[in-house]
Amino acid sequence: MPKRVAEARAELLAKTVRSQQMADERSEILNSGLAANLEMPHPIFIERGEGAYVFDADGNRYIDTSVGFGLHMLGHRHPNIEAAIKQRAELGWMFGIHSTSQVRLANLLLDASPCAERVVFCNTGSEATMYAIRAARGFSGKDKIALFDGFYHGAHDYGMWMTDPTSPPDAPTKLPMGHGIPRALEDLTMLLPYRHPAAFELINKHQDELALVMIEGVQSSNPQPQVGDFLQELAEVCRACGVLFAIDEVITGFRVAYGGAQERFDVTPDLATYGKVLGGGLPVGAITGRADVMNVFTGLAADRGVFSGGTFSGNPLTMEAGSAAVTYLKDHPEIYADIDAAGDRLASEVNAFTENHQIPAQMKNVGSMFQLFFQREPLNSMRDVNTVNGAAEKAFYLHALNRGVLVPGTQRAFLSSAHKPAEIDRLIDVFQTSLADVHAEDLFGDRG
Ligand SMILES: Cc1ncc(COP(=O)(O)O)c(C=O)c1O
Structure with missing residues (x-):
């Protein structure tokens, strides 16, 4: 008997009473601007995590497909990471000046990241990309940067x-994301079409103004497995045009391969930025790259020197957690084949089901990164995402949550090495059943 979404919502409400109370209290105290799009399909407050699971304030257990927005590659509370954090806590966890903990993680990153000849640590992925942009501007003496349609x-x-949705697909133009973004910055960034040859022509045309072209190893909003040729050609075009090229590996670093998108797609940029997995679950960012470009970070007195800094940059607790995570991944290369196979199995089972049952939904994945799109039409870039099935999408996530599967409000989902075949089986079952429920209730509106 298919379940209706109202029934799923009522069941969920009945078992998440404490979370509901906390949501009410929180709305009195905190402005959850950020959470507006990161909110789960239903307010759930998580109390603890263990492996592939999280447990909410009411004690309900969920298979977690957020894993900290992708950062817990080894699942929650990996024993090696926990031990490293405890060990560092006993010695003091924040000094401000260089600590013995930094060099180890820097060496691990140098070894893992194909473009890396130097490393600078910061605290978030946002800081890492901000510094990469500053470094490219400092090094090149040019101001403009180019980013891709659908980027984050x-x-x-x-x-x-x-992207301004009314602009042509081969020449996208942009709109500010919300208020508070100075108009003066507008001319400093240009958008390029994703996976489209017109991007190369635009780089060529604007080469004298462009300090940097930056692209995600795999777009988090659009996990496409076939991006290797595009990335390789992009690297070549940038090199030929004398424009620095950066791959943002904040998500893909240590996830799509130990050496990130660079290794998986066999492409070497001038700079790469890191975050997430690199910190073992604690806040981290890093910029790596060619020694001559990275030299701008050695101080203002350096040739074309730029400022970098930050109270918590390279803090010992993060460095130890990160070293423990990365060392474990280095010592267990089989994790990558296993997690990719798990992601592929999940996507192919869900896609076979939607095809067999004529449900207008598809799962895209690059190994362990995956997302469901509620449409039949093919997706090349974010431009192709159709939001017409918003009601079906919302209902689907509610059903999944009610069945004990948590997908973050961003809908960008991940597996960890703690997601074993039993958890993948359960995910397949919950996704298929929930899609069937939404379809049976005609929330796609395609049943006539
Ligand atoms: C590709 C990419 N770059 C940068 C960031 C920003 O990282 P953070 O949230 O750590 O600031 C993100 C965050 O999800 C990301 O996906």
């Missing part, structure tokens, strides 16, 4: 643009 590189002002 963090919350700083240089990245707060979205």
Whole structure:
């Protein structure tokens, strides 16, 4: 008997009483601006995590497909990371000046990141991309940067643009993402079409103004597996045009391969930015790249020197957690084949089901990164995302949550190495059943 969404909502409400109370209290105290789009399909407050699972304030257990927005590659509370954090806590966790903990993680990153000849640590992925932009401007003496249709590189002002949906697909123009973004910044960023040859022509045309072209290793909003040729050609075009090229590996670093998108797609940029997995679950960012470009970070007195800094940058607690996570991944390369196979199995089972049952939805994945799109039409860039099935989408996530599967409000989902075959089986079952429920209730509106 298919379940209706109203029934699922009522069941969920009945078992998440404490979360509901906390949501009410929180709305009195906190402005959840950020949470507006990061909110789960229903207010759920998480109390603890263990492996592939999180437990909410009412004690309900969920398979977690957020895993900290992708950062817990090894699942929650990995024992090696927990031990490293405890060990560092006993020695003091914040000094401000260089600590013995930094060099180890820097060496691990140098070894893992194909473009890395130097490393600078900061605290978030947003800071990392902000510094990469500053470094490119300092090094090149040029001001303009180019980013791709559908990008996300963090919350700083240089990245707060979205595509104007009325602009032509081969020459996208942008709109500010919300208020508070100075108009003066507008001319400093240009948008390029994603996975489209017109991007190369635009770089060529604007080469004298462009300090940097930056792209995500895999777009978090659009996990496309076939991006290798595009990335390689992009690297070549940038090189030929004398424009620095950065791959933002904040999500893909240590996830789509140990060496990130650079390794998976065999492409070497001038700079790469990191975050998430690199910190073992604690706040982190890093910029790596060619020694001559990275030299701008050695101080204002350096040739074309730029400022970088930050109270918590390279803090010992993060460095130890990150080293423990990265060392474990280095010592267990089989994790990557396993997690990719798990992601592929999940996507192919869900896609076979939607095809067999004529449900207008598809799952896209690059290994362990995945997202469901509620449409039949193919997706090349974010431009192709159709929001017409918003009601079906919302209902689907509510059903999934009610069945014990948590997908973050961003809908960008991830597996960890703690998601074993039993959890994948359960995810397949919950996704299929929930899609069937939404379809049976005609929330796609395609049943006539
Ligand atoms: C590709 C990419 N770059 C940068 C960021 C910003 O990282 P943070 O949230 O740590 O500031 C994100 C965050 O999701 C991201 O996906």
